[in-house]
Amino acid sequence: MNLHEYQARALLSRAGIPVPPSEVASTPSEAKRAAERLGASRLVVKAQVHAGGRGKAGGVKLAESPEHAAQVAAQILGMTINGLTVRRVLISPAAEIESEAYAGVIVDRVSRSPVLMVSPAGGVDIEEVAATTPEKIFRIRVDVRFGLLSHQALGLALKLFDDVEIARSAADILRKLYRAFLDAGASLAEINPLVRTPRGEVVALDAKIVVDDNELERRPEIAALRDPAAEEPSEVEAREANLTYIKLDGEVGCVVNGAGLAMATMDLVKYYGGEPANFLDIGGSSSPEKVIGALRIITADPHVKAILFNIFGGITRCDDVANGIVAATRQFRVERPIVIRLTGTNEDKALEILSGVGMRALTDMDAAVRQAVALSRAGTGA
Numbered sequence: 001m002n003l004h005e006y007q008a009r010a011l012l013s014r015a016g017i018p019v020p021p022s023e024v025a026s027t028p029s030e031a032k033r034a035a036e037r038l039g040a041s042r043l044v045v046k047a048q049v050h051a052g053g054r055g056k057a058g059g060v061k062l063a064e065s066p067e068h069a070a071q072v073a074a075q076i077l078g079m080t081i082n083g084l085t086v087r088r089v090l091i092s093p094a095a096e097i098e099s100e101a102y103a104g105v106i107v108d109r110v111s112r113s114p115v116l117m118v119s120p121a122g123g124v125d126i127e128e129v130a131a132t133t134p135e136k137i138f139r140i141r142v143d144v145r146f147g148l149l150s151h152q153a154l155g156l157a158l159k160l161f162d163d164v165e166i167a168r169s170a171a172d173i174l175r176k177l178y179r180a181f182l183d184a185g186a187s188l189a190e191i192n193p194l195v196r197t198p199r200g201e202v203v204a205l206d207a208k209i210v211v212d213d214n215e216l217e218r219r220p221e222i223a224a225l226r227d228p229a230a231e232e233p234s235e236v237e238a239r240e241a242n243l244t245y246i247k248l249d250g251e252v253g254c255v256v257n258g259a260g261l262a263m264a265t266m267d268l269v270k271y272y273g274g275e276p277a278n279f280l281d282i283g284g285s286s287s288p289e290k291v292i293g294a295l296r297i298i299t300a301d302p303h304v305k306a307i308l309f310n311i312f313g314g315i316t317r318c319d320d321v322a323n324g325i326v327a328a329t330r331q332f333r334v335e336r337p338i339v340i341r342l343t344g345t346n347e348d349k350a351l352e353i354l355s356g357v358g359m360r361a362l363t364d365m366d367a368a369v370r371q372a373v374a375l376s377r378a379g380t381g382a
């Protein structure tokens with residue numbers, strides 16, 4: 001789950017990291033009043049969307065007065081950045097920047113630990129730094145048993161700032177960033193830019209936190225930060241229907257039980273020259289309602305040209321799935337060919353239910369995938 005910058009700033013600030021004060025506004029006049037309350041002569045107005053590179057896209061602008069902040073907010077509100085509509089802006093006193101650095105903590109799959117990364121080349125995407133000047137990125141693996149140790153933090157901070165006093169402030173920020181990362185159950189916590197001001201202060205001007213969805217259940221206060229309006233609508237609907245769903249760009253809509261089988265199904269779709277329209281796992285104990293929900297979400301995607309069910313009945317009962325398919329086709333028009341592969345628990349009952357409404361099912365996965373791919377290509381004229 002992505003947090004907005006203003007939410008991430010609040011978490012960093014609560015962890016004790018120096019973050020300039022700010023307010024959130026959803027209209028130009030709110031922006032003006034916020035600027036007046038902040039009482040600064042120069043302000044920065046920033047789009048609040050789940051996207052990086054807002055600066056380059058025109059979503060971060062400086063203003064010289066509250067009136068100017070309102071004008072700038074009017075330009076930014078309603079803008080689309082990365083396909084996302086800007087509904088709110090953050091207003092903050094503009095900081096003076098002497099230099100911009102990067103600091104971030106990620107979960108590293110290879111070492112299976114958090115890794116703290118810093119770079120003196122801040123203010124630009126870290127991916128870009130990694131691609132063009134990888135020697136400007138410094139990392140350490142954090143042993144979760146001991147946490148980030150003072151000397152490790154100071155060692156990295158000295159890569160960012162020569163002045164020892166300034167490096168000490170940065171080291172303190174790095175330790176607090178690591179703490180905030182753990183506390184939020186994050187998979188990423190990033191400050192870019194972490195700036196040094198002409199007065200020798202170190203402050204965080206941007207904050208990005210991505211929370212691991214699996215950590216949300218035991219952190220209700222973090223889960224409450226979710227902004228469904230900023231997320232892909234089909235993914236919101238899927239979450240509410242208790243389905244694991246990720247939208248992709250292809251033409252074959254997939255309904256599968258179990259994440260492993262869903263991955264294998266997508267692989268096979270690609271192997272036979274098709275493109276999956278989604279990853280969708282209806283889970284173990286599937287009720288007909290879940291199948292109806294799944295079909296509703298998939299049929300709402302205009303790119304889907306054919307729908308493939310791949311069900312391996314174990315705890316999931318094939319007759320439940322068949323009942324769901326039949327019920328869904330009665331509730332709304334599917335209007336796309338459906339290829340059904342099911343095998344296992346209550347397979348016979350499922351076949352009976354389906355043949356009762358003139359539908360057929362296959363038991364062979366390979367044959368079903370080939371058929372679905374062929375139908376999706378016929379549907380696109382490819």
Ligand code: GDP
Pocket residue numbers: 044046051052053054055056060093094095096097100122123124192193205206
């Ligand atoms: P991003 O482009 O989405 O990462 O948005 P950022 O918040 O990182 O802003 C992009 C750039 O705008 C920063 O790298 C800074 O150069 C500039 N910027 C952001 N906030 C301020 C500020 O308070 N003062 C000044 N002078 N520049 C800022």
Ligand code: MN
Pocket residue numbers: 123192193206
């Ligand atoms: Mn940034």
